[in-house]
Amino acid sequence: MIPAAFEYVRPTTVDEAVQAVAEGGEDVKIMAGGQSLIPVMRLRLAAPETVVDLGRVAEMRGVRDEGDALVIGAMTTHAEVVTDPLIAQHAKLIAEATETVADRQTRRRGTFGGALAHADPAGDLPAVALALDAQMVIAGPSGRRTVPASEFFVDYLTTTLDEGEVLVEIRVPKLAGDWGVRYEKFNRVAQAWSIVAVAAAVRRENGHIAEARIGLTNMGPTPLRASATEAALAGAAASPDAVAQAARSAAEGTSPSSDLNAQADYREHLAQVLTRRAVATAAGL
Amino acid sequence: MTLTEDPATTAVEKEVGKARRRKEDARLITGRTTWTDNMVLPGMLHMSVVRSPVAHGKISSIDVSAAKAAPGVVAVFTGRDIADEQGSIPCAWPVTPDMVNPGHPSLAVDEVNHVGEGVAVIIARSRAAAADAIELVDVDYEPLPPVLDMEEAVKADADLCHDHTQSNTSYHFVFDAGEAGTGTDTEQAFADAEVVVSRRFVNQRLIPAFMEPRSVVVQPQGDNYTMWSATQVPHILRVMLASVTGVPEHKLRVIAPDVGGGFGGKLQVNPEEVIALLVARRLGKPVKWTETRSESLMTAHHGRDQIQYVDIASDREGNVKALRVRLLADMGAYLRLITPGVPALGAFMFPAIYKFPAYRFECDGVFTNKVPTDAYRGAGRPEATFAIERIMDELAVELGMDPLELRRKNWIQAQEFPFTTVAGLEYDSGDYETATQQALELIGYDELREEQRRRRESNDPVQLGIGFSTFTEMCGLAPSRVLGSLSFGAGGWEHAAIRMLPTGKVEVVTGSTPHGQGHETAWSQLVADALGVPFEDVEVLHGDTAIATKGLDTYGSRSLVVGGTAVVKAAEKVIAKARKVAAHLLEANEDDLEFADGRFSVRGTPGASLAIQEIALAVFAAHDYPEGIEPSIDADATFDPVNFSFPHGTHICAMEVDTDTGFVKIRKYACVDDVGTIVNPLIVEGQVHGGLAQGIAQALYEEAVYDADGNLTTGTFVDYLVPSAADLPHFDTGNTVHEAPGNPIGAKGVGEAGCIASTPAVVNAALDAVRHLGVSDIRMPLTPERVWRAIHQGGDGGDRAAAGTNAYGGASTESTTGVSTPASSLGGDR
């Protein structure tokens, strides 16, 4: 449980960080809160030559209001997210999901950006970012680019971040209208990762569900949207029966893994139950 | 305040029975103590272990040259290098005369038999250098088929775990009450029975998961060696290391400093302890080894792991007629200290509190290519209790009887104690009915049954069930003669000494080495009462074979019952010796002296008295003491119990089952335990809570899972689920007190009770919730998936997928050798 030796750099600005990554040699790892990186290094599943610690990059931390969107710095910790008033007001789903992440100590160090960049299929925040149509702002040697969440998560533990790129901040469009949200997480003990989880945001209009956005955690190598259910819910009656009916297609197009917590068919079943529950709660039923 | 003294209020308050906060906790919790891994000695070297990534294979070559050349590395030793010195890890419990022991090298020489087995050690100047060099050792393995499934392993044409043995069976142990003369003929009883219920239960493999990892430091001084080890058993370790390594016992001192938990997992002679001693001897330098958490989960011995075939016979009215148990008990790859004895000890507990006329037990100890099993909190008794309490419920269902009614019909009545069971044990005292009544009240039984009915009728997706476990256990290990009759390699006595210091303070030396139980507090309470000295004036010394010279350490709920009794007996001797001195100094006849609240006073002569502390000082000065005695009132005592003690209790669990997801949640848990006299209620309650957590964990959370290649996939706490307080309900606990007649304290033992009793109560409760949906068994742990499958697909929930979770990039599949693997590139930002 001792990591292999590595060089350590601690930049203070995004530019310095990008430069440090460029100069760090063959195998550079960016470190945010270290809550996922340090364990894999200690287990020697990763042995980077250089670790670039973003902990002192002040401009990557905090939440600001940019009119129709919130901008969350990648280095904003889970603990900060949970208590942030802007997030509570405009992106409550993120706070609700973040509250279920790990334990107090881990939330104190782990970051929003780190959780997205790590892209753990069992991680809770990628599905939320996907459901909220978040945009990833990425800095690299050749400048900045913005990638929608739907294109950011590529595969198991893999994002569109290229070598040398840093996730700087995440733009989350504010939800306009009468939205309800719910993060329904299923795990065996408190503080454990999700076996399956469902992030739901539902907009109600005149007793109907006008729009539903549903993100699925751990139903495949990347976070997924429950598109068939979303389609079935658009315009559906805001009733338990209609929700239950729509939730039946929640697992369509997913490819969950089988592990000791759940085999694939059980995950598919859970996705349906949890989608029903998440949507019903979000819709105020 | 009044000026007249009321004798009732001036009497010294008794310590026994007081909920004293534990003396040792402040330093243990804040870390202001020396754990083994804190030891730093001049010139100390660090050891790391190169471990096998394959479950079964021949070692075809080992190349250590690169590791030897690595910076900071002092030496590398392979199994071959120490083959002549390392002997075999000892097994102290040959349960049958023809038991097969394949031998257990500390470092594999030719063949590896489980993932994680050591094949070489690296000795380096720093811990990091030792860890870095692991991946430089190049080992080639010629894989052999791994033997992993016990039911396959006992078949005639099975692959062999050890090719120099005839089969994978180590021993066949039988207890037959008919043959022993403690019961009637079991086969006949089954043949005559009106009702027979048969079940196959799986008591899964568990990992003790103590908090402080194992750690050892060895310091050579000339031909003397001092070993510090995070062990439960410094005394046993010393004897065993002497016999394994040839370092004479009197040249070896073993110290267990404060030790952070064990649960039986540190009742062992570990390969790494042997190797560290050999390396220190070779190099003449101090050596330290501390395991990583991964090593701990993978290579420290595991517990449980039995397949239990249980048959029960009764008449139509529910009077039990016979019990037959056949076990396959997984030994793992080797026999460690008491590996074979654990299921054999359990043999005597299957009949539990019920009056079976006939009983037969058979057990096969089976080798598999997994880490060895050995003692784990309860050691044989939880397995037995699980089987009997589960089959009682199954019989009740078969008979259409209330499960509690069936138990009541068959349990030993309060007036029948002492009662000799069909297994030949003499149960000491108790009252099962009273404990049960109290537990029913604590949990609010009638309301729960009513709610259960409502939920059933309304077809609620969340169903409610209630489960019982009316258990007993044998504690206070152990009468030495009984251990002898079971072929155990040692006795079960315990030793204590009391040293009266000149200032009146008291040192108590105990051979029962604690590792978190609170001996310092409880022993102080005992001595404060016995000698009439303040609680604060007592210091308890333990865990160092040079200080506590005799002892058999802590396990099997023995410490208070056996070790505490030795302390009380030593105190009695102190008083007897002090009496002579007091009589001399007070110029009185010994028979006229009265000892109370720490003072000798002369009957009928007010004012003529001496405190025990004054006598201690007088004896220290030794200016004036009786002729013909030694100038000392120190004393020691060795206590060997004549019988076990038998705590019992009724545990009731109310369980909610979400039939949509299979998620189970304990709604309420109540238990009433009879552990005899309670010396410290706070410690007792703490032991019960901790035990319940572990017993519930077996029912719901924990399982050591191996994949088809023999890799442990529950290799981190991401996959090996140890519950926290957040996952456990409030516990409603209570006690009845029936003093144990076998010791002067009256204590029965509490260290394992909660762990033994709770598991079947929890499983029975879950089954009670969903039995009307056609479920009759669910394999432990009751993962939501298993519960859901049992409800919706029938069966017992089946095997879990063997793959570890994907969190942490599949950290559970960590390469055991520490080498970079193709997965090394895992991380978030590829």
Ligand SMILES: Cc1cc2nc3c(=O)[nH]c(=O)nc-3n(C[C@H](O)[C@H](O)[C@H](O)COP(=O)(O)OP(=O)(O)OC[C@H]3O[C@@H](n4cnc5c(N)ncnc54)[C@H](O)[C@@H]3O)c2cc1C
């Ligand atoms: C005990 C425990 C339990 C946990 N339980 C949960 C849980 O229930 N749910 C859950 O969602 N998570 C859980 N986590 C993970 C936690 O949320 C982590 O904090 C998160 O996954 C990673 O965030 P981090 O800031 O620690 O990132 P790091 O560990 O520092 O980095 C993770 C990866 O992302 C890369 N990275 C980080 N930041 C950037 C960036 N700005 N630009 C480019 N690449 C970057 C790193 O190079 C690394 O590969 C748990 C962690 C622990 C230790």
